[in-house]
Amino acid sequence: MDIHSRKRMGVDTLNERYASREPEHMKLAVEAGGLLFDIDLDVGFFSSTAYEWGQEFSHNHAAYEIHLVQKGRCIMYVDDTYAELEAGSYCVIPPGTYHSQLSVMQGAVVKICFRFSYRATSGGKPHSAGGETNVLLRVLDAMTFYTQKDDGRLSLLVSAVQDELQAQPLGYLAKVRSLFAQMMIDIIRFAPSASSAAYGFPEQTPDDLRTNVIDAFFASHYNGDIREEDLARQLNVSTRQLNRILNERYRASFRQKLLQTRMKVAMDLLKNTDMPVSHIAERVGYQTAGSFYTAFKTNVGITPLAFRQG
The missing domain is CATH 2.60.120.10 (Jelly Rolls)
Structure with a gap:
């Protein structure tokens, strides 16, 4: 051959x-x-x-x-x-x-x-x-x-x-x-x-770090009497800058972001626990069940009991 x-x-x-x-x-x-x-x-x-x-x-x-x-x-x-x-x-x-x-x-x-x-x-x-x-x-x-x-x-x-x-x-x-x-x-x-290649997790940018601080702030303080100034101080920005940041990331103001967080926690408690509505209202930062009832129906579209039963 x-x-x-x-x-x-x-x-x-x-x-x-x-x-x-x-x-x-x-x-x-x-x-x-x-x-x-x-x-x-x-x-x-x-x-x-x-x-x-x-x-x-x-x-x-x-x-x-x-x-x-x-x-x-x-x-x-x-x-x-x-x-x-x-x-x-x-x-x-x-x-x-x-x-x-x-x-x-x-x-x-x-x-x-x-x-x-x-x-x-x-x-x-x-x-x-x-x-x-x-x-x-x-x-x-x-x-x-x-x-x-x-x-x-x-x-x-x-x-x-x-x-x-x-x-x-x-x-x-x-x-x-x-x-x-x-x-x-x-x-x-x-x-x-x-063999010599190595890398860690991606480094966080300043924007990522700000988002982490904001999410942690609302997750920890949604049931308290919190103010814009408290979060602005943590981010080292003015309240005006804070609301611009919130609008860019969440399309929401400080009050809207707080309300969204409270409603999300309330819906989770309604679906996954037998906790009375009055206790849930207190848990998410409302002084009375009536004010919670009104806020929930306005933002979710149905009453807390209807949501739980749905």
Whole structure:
């Protein structure tokens, strides 16, 4: 057999399963972690065929390439490095990296291949310099060729994608995108450049902190005699600024926000406890059951008893 030729040794049953439904070439846009991955699937993904390989010409691609060995063993030559791949392992070849398969060990090899590229989504702005999107970008940008033993997860995800594309049930494209999103995250996690990557929870902005203070204030003091000045003092703003902030975040004034909080607590107590209405009125800050009754009917549209029975 010529050293640059491939001799087909046998056809995996997957070929017969997918011959009627699967395309020969398919592109998918997949979002994960604030990144958009362009997945490129060709015959190397759809056709799981056994080949006996000779030496390939060294070549490269403009995208990342994944080789998942399902059966047999082979030797890859990547940027002056030899790497042996056996069944149940995969390798990731970065863009522009010259590579070739030198030989097959112990007969034929069955592989699944696909390519991907990535970019940040228009809305994928990380919350901080150490946010998840930035960390994923750093790992991808620093990713070099690597091999990894598959714990079975990647193979299962690939098989699930192939099943969805073959059967094409309702929502199959959404399911396929979800499966590829999981693949992308797993591939990034095992990259050598991921070993030093770390990030915490997104940092809170001043606006987030203000919202936390406001929510905590009303949750703690809704049943008391509270004033705008009390909350304004905690936020270190004037009462005029306070009401502008409340309007921007809640579309409500101080008095309206207090009333909304009281009604929300009252409705919860009416539905989930046997507490008398008079006790609920006192619990949410009303001096008399009558004033609570009037406020509840005005804002909810029915009486407290009707709400409880509804």
